[in-house]
Amino acid sequence: MPDSARMGKSLxxxxxxxxxxxxxxxxxxxxxxxxxxxxxxxxxxxxxxLEEHSLEGMMERVPAYATVTIYYDPAQRSFHDIEQELRKIxxxxxxxxxxxxxxxxxxxxxxxxxxxxxxxxxxxxSLTTDEVIQIHSAxxxxxxxIGFAPGFPYLGGMSQRIAAPRRDSPRLKIPVGxxxxxxxxxxxxxxxxxxxxxxxxxxxxxxxxPQENPPTRLRAxxxxxxxxxTVEEFASLRVNSQ
Amino acid sequence: MSxxxxxxxxxxxxxxxxxxxxxxxxxxxxxxxxxxALRISNLLVGNAPSEAALEITLxxxxxxxxxxxxxxxxxxxxxxxxDGQSVPLWRPILVRQxxxxxxxxxxxxxxAYLSVAGGFDVPLVMNSHSTYLRAQLGGFNGRPLQAxxxxxxxxxxxSATQQLRKxxxxxxxxxxxxxxxxxxxDLAEYADDPTIRVMSGGQYDWFNKESREALxxxxxxxxxxxxRMGYRLTGPTLQIIQPRELxxxxxxxxxVQVPPEGQPIILMADRPxxxxxxKIAQVATVDLPVLAQLKPGAQIRFLSISVEEAQELYRSxxxxxxxxxxxxxxxxx
Numbered sequence: 018m019p020d021s022a023r024m025g026k027s028l029x030x031x032x033x034x035x036x037x038x039x040x041x042x043x044x045x046x047x048x049x050x051x052x053x054x055x056x057x058x059x060x061x062x063x064x065x066x067l068e069e070h071s072l073e074g075m076m077e078r079v080p081a082y083a084t085v086t087i088y089y090d091p092a093q094r095s096f097h098d099i100e101q102e103l104r105k106i107x108x109x110x111x112x113x114x115x116x117x118x119x120x121x122x123x124x125x126x127x128x129x130x131x132x133x134x135x136x137x138x139x140x141x142x143s144l145t146t147d148e149v150i151q152i153h154s155a156x157x158x159x160x161x162x163i164g165f166a167p168g169f170p171y172l173g174g175m176s177q178r179i180a181a182p183r184r185d186s187p188r189l190k191i192p193v194g195x196x197x198x199x200x201x202x203x204x205x206x207x208x209x210x211x212x213x214x215x216x217x218x219x220x221x222x223x224x225x226x227p228q229e230n231p232p233t234r235l236r237a238x239x240x241x242x243x244x245x246x247t248v249e250e251f252a253s254l255r256v257n258s259q
Numbered sequence: 260m261s262x263x264x265x266x267x268x269x270x271x272x273x274x275x276x277x278x279x280x281x282x283x284x285x286x287x288x289x290x291x292x293x294x295x296a297l298r299i300s301n302l303l304v305g306n307a308p309s310e311a312a313l314e315i316t317l318x319x320x321x322x323x324x325x326x327x328x329x330x331x332x333x334x335x336x337x338x339x340x341x342d343g344q345s346v347p348l349w350r351p352i353l354v355r356q357x358x359x360x361x362x363x364x365x366x367x368x369x370x371a372y373l374s375v376a377g378g379f380d381v382p383l384v385m386n387s388h389s390t391y392l393r394a395q396l397g398g399f400n401g402r403p404l405q406a407x408x409x410x411x412x413x414x415x416x417x418s419a420t421q422q423l424r425k426x427x428x429x430x431x432x433x434x435x436x437x438x439x440x441x442x443x444x445d446l447a448e449y450a451d452d453p454t455i456r457v458m459s460g461g462q463y464d465w466f467n468k469e470s471r472e473a474l475x476x477x478x479x480x481x482x483x484x485x486x487r488m489g490y491r492l493t494g495p496t497l498q499i500i501q502p503r504e505l506x507x508x509x510x511x512x513x514x515v516q517v518p519p520e521g522q523p524i525i526l527m528a529d530r531p532x533x534x535x536x537x538k539i540a541q542v543a544t545v546d547l548p549v550l551a552q553l554k555p556g557a558q559i560r561f562l563s564i565s566v567e568e569a570q571e572l573y574r575s576x577x578x579x580x581x582x583x584x585x586x587x588x589x590x591x592x
Binding site: 037038039040041042043045047050051052076077078079080081082083084086088091092095096097162163164165166167168169171207208210225227231232233236237 | 279280281282283284285286287384385393394396458460461506507508509510511513514531532533538541542543544566567569570572573574577
């Protein structure tokens with residue numbers, strides 16, 4: 018039976034964060050256990066700091082809802098060493114100003130062949146399809162994190178009024194750019210993948226652009242606004258973005 | 260300078276040490292399942308250790324060499340033969356133009372790495388040569404090799420050219436000639452029923468006492484639902500004390516996560532960047548190559564070690580690789 022010290026236990030900290038290892042080559046700073054704006058702001062503040070002040074031996078970082086994971090080279094830094102440095106940063110960081118979000122507009126052609134499940138979402142919520150479009154496009158969505166697929170945004174802020182369950186049987190191929198709803202979440206598919214989300218529309222803009230740096234249009238911390246467009250606008254935007 | 264694919268084998272892809280720096284954008288790392296074998300196969304042919312090589316899985320391809328080439332094969336023993344003659348592993352080999360490299364049946368391990376002097380000439384995509392299968396990017400046209408593909412090499416380094424000259428003197432009419440020295444196999448510590456060293460995962464404390472004990476006292480078996488993304492294990496059911504929701508956070512290669520049904524999954528090279536299952540353990544980096552060579556059906560046991568011990572193992576492994584690199588460079592001159 019391993020005791021927790023031998024297994025590398027979580028270290029509690031006086032302020033409201035925890036630091037613990039993700040194995041021998043990554044370290045996690047955790048601010049809490051929920052999806053909310055305040056934790057997100059703390060994640061952003063640490064991200065901003067690390068973007069401006071790289072740590073020795075740091076290879077990359079992954080911000081998530083309430084954590085920042087830092088991958089490092091154990092040949093250069095020990096866990097203890099990098100943990101101490103992070104603690105010093107986090108104490109000062111409490112007073113750091115909130116970074117300003119970028120606003121990214123995502124044009125969407127709702128319904129029709131691009132949004133085969135729009136009518137289902139409307140019926141499910143006793144709304145018209147126009148009302149679903151109006152509600153979906155009237156909100157500012159916060160990109161809490163990117164994961165699952167390159168450039169796939171975990172968006173916060175969707176109205177409960179257009180929530181809808183996942184499809185009973187997932188589609189084998191969801192076309193690139195599809196905008197979907199699953200439960201109270203909404204998202205955009207940057208690459209073709211299988212999936213069970215209700216598809217309500219499609220964007221002509223590329224969210225994943227592997228030839229560019231950074232390779233995704235959206236980043237954690239961005240604000241997304243969906244703008245309804247016609248099928249004709251979809252076609253012309255598609256041409257212009259290529 | 261090129262190879263032509265006659266038969267592609269089960270899953271033959273171009274991989275390097277992975278696509279780092281873009282996980283924050285959801286871009287997965289990919290790269291060699293057995294990074295140690297890839298690094299050594301590259302060193303043996305005078306390449307940078309991070310150069311792209313072929314990762315060959317279980318049932319290997321048939322490859323025609325369209326020019327003389329200096330190659331090395333490391334990793335699992337998949338019974339490589341050149342024109343019917345058995346090919347030794349873990350050493351530089353000069354291959355004659357027109358010869359066909361084939362693989363018979365896996366003798367030991369699961370994944371072999373084939374490096375060519377100079378490296379495979381495929382474009383860098385997001386700073387890596389690795390094949391990102393799901394996004395159909397990187398490697399050779401973003402996909403596994405297929406029959407009829409022609410994959411080019413770049414020019415060999417100075418040290419590789421010297422080794423190639425030395426070996427040519429001995430080639431005469433044979434399909435290939437290998438050095439009589441070899442290097443690196445002992446470093447990998449491959450085993451058929453290995454003990455894998457793990458540290459505790461971020462949610463280790465969520466699991467009940469029985470599950471935490473079972474993790475390090477009972478054997479687990481690798482199931483057929485195992486691939487480059489992850490290994491599904493079967494063994495004692497691992498249960499958390501009370502149902503709890505984990506919000507998504509980063510994972511890494513070797514993360515041992517447990518879905519609600521209680522059978523663990525070890526995440527491997529093509530893992531997603533983030534996940535929402537409870538993480539009971541994390542495999543020590545030095546034991547990832549051992550895992551990479553295991554086939555479905557293999558039995559493993561876990562042994563718990565501290566992060567400090569894992570990092571010490573990591574540093575001593577890296578020091579051994581550096582010594583090996585110097586040794587190989589001298590032998591090739």
